[in-house]
Amino acid sequence: MHIVSYSEARSHLKEVMDRTAADADVTIITRRGSANAVLLSQEHYNSLMETVHLLRSPANAAHLAQSIAQDQAGSREPHRLADA
Template sequence: MLAVNYSTIRNKLKEYCDRVTDERETVIVTRKDEKNVVIISLEEYNSMMKAAKNAEYLAMIDRSIEQLASGKGTVHELIEVDDE
């Protein structure tokens, strides 16, 4: 992980973008008033978003299991489909 100030990143943007994509580096761009930002590759971003969505889904399943265990479930009849 690299920390680089705004002026440096502006002057060497291509170099740092290449490091992010080619070397899987994370770059923290430091700015005034601690309004810092992070540069990561699209691949890394997509991976993080997928992991977050998976965590949300698993939490939903856990909540559903807890509801069933506490007797808050509802029984439904299955719909039969004709095999034609």
């Protein structure tokens, strides 16, 4: 995570954006007397939105949690992919 002031972000916006995208990380932009903001790459944003979408349904979230637990326990079952 990178932290920059509003003034630094404004003065070096291209560099801040390039670093944020290249590092696949977030940059916190601090502002004196106002709420901070967060800059993240579109790839990172899309990933977060996909996670939110997958976990929105309680049934899907439970299924994913069960699948993760099975994977961590080493109990995997092979499945065949449907022919296209």
